Amino acid sequence: MAIATINPATGEVVKTFDALTSLQIEQKLQLAASAFRTLRRTSFAERASKVMRAAEILEKRKTSALI
Numbered sequence: 001m002a003i004a005t006i007n008p009a010t011g012e013v014v015k016t017f018d019a020l021t022s023l024q025i026e027q028k029l030q031l032a033a034s035a036f037r038t039l040r041r042t043s044f045a046e047r048a049s050k051v052m053r054a055a056e057i058l059e060k061r062k063t064s065a066l067i
Helices: 022-039 044-066
Strands: 002-006 013-018
Antiparallel strands (some): 002 013
8 A cells, every 4th residue: 555645735645655565664663763772872973973074965956846
């Protein structure tokens, strides 16, 4: 069963996605749990640095998309 992203203002289907299988969901949950166990040991300063870098990348992509 496909999952649709719909623009609420227009009702237009923006994109559709295939639903994940139970195995795919379990793999993603295991990956998230593993990442949590690793990242919970990092300092606040290190995590803040990573989030700031992600923000820079998103801002750059947003600006590039507008051109």
